[in-house]
Amino acid sequence: MTMKITPFSPKCGVTINNVNLANLTDREFLVIKQAFIEHGLVFFRDQNISPEQHKQLALRFGSIVKNKIFKSLPGYPDIAVVSKDKNQTTNIGGGWHTDHSYDDEPAMASILVARKLPSQGGATKFANMYAAYDGLSPGLQHTLASINALHANDHLYGKGGYFDGTDLADKLAENVEVSAAKHPAIIVHPESKRKVLYVNKGHTVGFEHWHTDEAFALLNYLYEHGSKAEYTCEFNWQPGSIAIWDNRCTWHFANNDYQGEERVLHRITIAGKPLSGVLL
Numbered sequence: 131m132t133m134k135i136t137p138f139s140p141k142c143g144v145t146i147n148n149v150n151l152a153n154l155t156d157r158e159f160l161v162i163k164q165a166f167i168e169h170g171l172v173f174f175r176d177q178n179i180s181p182e183q184h185k186q187l188a189l190r191f192g193s194i195v196k197n198k199i200f201k202s203l204p205g206y207p208d209i210a211v212v213s214k215d216k217n218q219t220t221n222i223g224g225g226w227h228t229d230h231s232y233d234d235e236p237a238m239a240s241i242l243v244a245r246k247l248p249s250q251g252g253a254t255k256f257a258n259m260y261a262a263y264d265g266l267s268p269g270l271q272h273t274l275a276s277i278n279a280l281h282a283n284d285h286l287y288g289k290g291g292y293f294d295g296t297d298l299a300d301k302l303a304e305n306v307e308v309s310a311a312k313h314p315a316i317i318v319h320p321e322s323k324r325k326v327l328y329v330n331k332g333h334t335v336g337f338e339h340w341h342t343d344e345a346f347a348l349l350n351y352l353y354e355h356g357s358k359a360e361y362t363c364e365f366n367w368q369p370g371s372i373a374i375w376d377n378r379c380t381w382h383f384a385n386n387d388y389q390g391e392e393r394v395l396h397r398i399t400i401a402g403k404p405l406s407g408v409l410l
Contacts, residue, residue, distance in 0.1 A: 197399070
């Protein structure tokens with residue numbers, strides 16, 4: 131059967147049916163890659179892939195970023211285990227963020243595979259930063275195009291950071307590597323060439339040459355703007371579900387509404403390149 135691509139919501143993601151990710155043809159992969167570039171977010175249902183097949187799928191997109199934050203799947207150092215046990219109350223990714231924006235070369239993509247799911251809850255929300263940029267006024271678009279945003283992760287994963295003081299501390303890797311970087315607040319997507327709002331609540335910690343209170347007055351407005359219902363969607367995980375998203379043009383947020391149950395997903399992150407801003 132021919133692959134079928136349908137909108138998941140008006141401005142957030144697409145679903146691709148009639149395809150087996152464990153056995154893709156070159157033509158099928160090119161169609162998936164184009165949908166990924168155009169929409170920034172693609173969902174699949176009813177898949178059955180092993181960790182090795184997960185890795186091989188990721189390598190078709192590019193090289194893999196070695197996980198430095200969370201514990202890895204035994205035998206697969208490239209696969210991060212994103213999990214929460216029955217007795218834990220904190221979850222991973224429980225706020226709007228973009229993976230690896232704190233690296234000098236931010237991640238291109240993430241591929242998340244459902245492994246163990248709660249009986250209900252545990253969905254992931256996504257937000258489209260192509261659409262969020264388009265929804266800004268021309269004046270604010272121009273202002274942001276002249277700003278570099280500062281990104282970091284030590285406040286979350288470093289010694290004394292947020293996770294260090296929660297019941298999820300045992301999910302962190304033994305030798306967590308913290309990092310910081312700066313990127314244009316408005317980037318030009320390297321493949322689609324569209325302009326993107328590139329800040330996120332989890333990892334953006336300020337603007338270059340701005341006072342902190344000034345920066346967060348604007349950042350908080352942008353976070354509220356980017357999470358408007360018209361730019362967002364919510365994906366309900368099922369056995370066999372897989373999501374692939376473009377970290378350069380999406381946010382995501384893992385719901386923490388399944389207390390007393392276990393949730394396990396496997397994530398591979400794919401390397402990107404330095405990001406370029408808008409020429410003024």
